[in-house]
Amino acid sequence: MTAVLQFLPTDSQFLLSPFSWLAKMRREAAVFYDTEHQCWMVFRYDNVARVLSEWKTFSSKVPQPPEQKDFTQSLVSTDPPKHKSLRSIVQKVFTENRVEALAPRITELTHELLEQMKQHKQVDFVHAFAIPLPIIVIAEILGIPFQDREDFKRWSDGIIARDQTAIKDMADYFRQLLIDRRDHQGNDLISDLITAYEGGEKLTAQELVDFCMVLLVAGNETTTNLITNSIWCLHEHPDENQQLRNDLSLLPTAIEEVLRYGSIPFLQKY
The missing domain is CATH 1.10.630.10 (Cytochrome P450)
Structure with a gap:
C-alpha cells in the first residue's frame, strides 16, 4: 500500500517523539515511496525482515x-x-x-x-x-x-x-x-x-x-x-x-x- 504522505516532518518536537507518526505509517503506508529521497520505506517488522534477508531481491548495492x-x-x-x-x-x-x-x-x-x-x-x-x-x-x-x-x-x-x-x-x-x-x-x-x-x-x-x-x-x-x-x-x-x-x-x-x-x-x- 502506498499513500500520499510526508515521509519525515522536520519539526523539532516531532523528531523528539515520532512514535504516533510511525504508528500512522504502519497503518496507512506500510510500504511507502519517498519521492524526495527517491527510495522505498518499509515500516512493519515482517517487511523489514524480508528486505534484510532476501538480498537477491533487495540488493545492498546502491547505484552511484x-x-x-x-x-x-x-x-x-x-x-x-x-x-x-x-x-x-x-x-x-x-x-x-x-x-x-x-x-x-x-x-x-x-x-x-x-x-x-x-x-x-x-x-x-x-x-x-x-x-x-x-x-x-x-x-x-x-x-x-x-x-x-x-x-x-x-x-x-x-x-x-x-x-x-x-x-x-x-x-x-x-x-x-x-x-x-x-x-x-x-x-x-x-x-x-x-x-x-x-x-x-x-x-x-x-x-x-x-x-x-x-x-x-x-x-x-x-x-x-x-x-x-x-x-x-x-x-x-x-x-x-x-x-x-x-x-x-x-x-x-x-x-x-x-x-x-x-x-x-x-x-x-x-
Missing part, C-alpha cells in the same frame, strides 16, 4: 554516479559472496577481544570529559560529551592524529547529509593515510587491516578506504545519538531515571531499551 566510487566496496553496499569475503577479513582484526581491550581507555576518556563538564555551571551535553567521546575513540582505534579529529566530525556529518565534497575529502584523507601506514605501520586498526588475509585475499585499496569511512560514520553518528537519546529518555521518564540511579545493575538493560525505544535514526536534530 560514475564519478562516485567511494562506499561502493563497503560492508553496507555489497551483497554475498563479496560481503561475506569482506566481513571475514575485517573480523580477523576487529575482534571482540580488541573491542573489550578498549574499555579501560573509553572509561578514562569518559571521566576526563565529565571532569571538564564539572568546571561549568551549565553545559551543552551533546557538544561537551556525546559528540567528542565516539570521535576520540574511533580516531584512536584507527590511529588518527589528534589534530585531525575536528575534520573527522565535519566529514562524518557531511556524509550523513550526502555531501559529496565531504565524501571526497574523507576518502582522499584515508587514501593518503593508507599510503603512509604501508611504509610506517603502527599499533592500530588500519595497519592490521592492510596485512589481513582471508583465503589468500587481501583488502584492496578502495575496500580499505570504504571500511574506514563506514567505521567512522557508523560509530560516530550512532553512538552520539545513543548517548543523547539515553539522556533524553531518562529526562522524559523520571521514575525510571530514579530507579536506574538506585540500582546501576539495571544499566545494560536500560541501554538495550533505549536502543529499542529511541530508535537511532530519529532524535538527531540536537
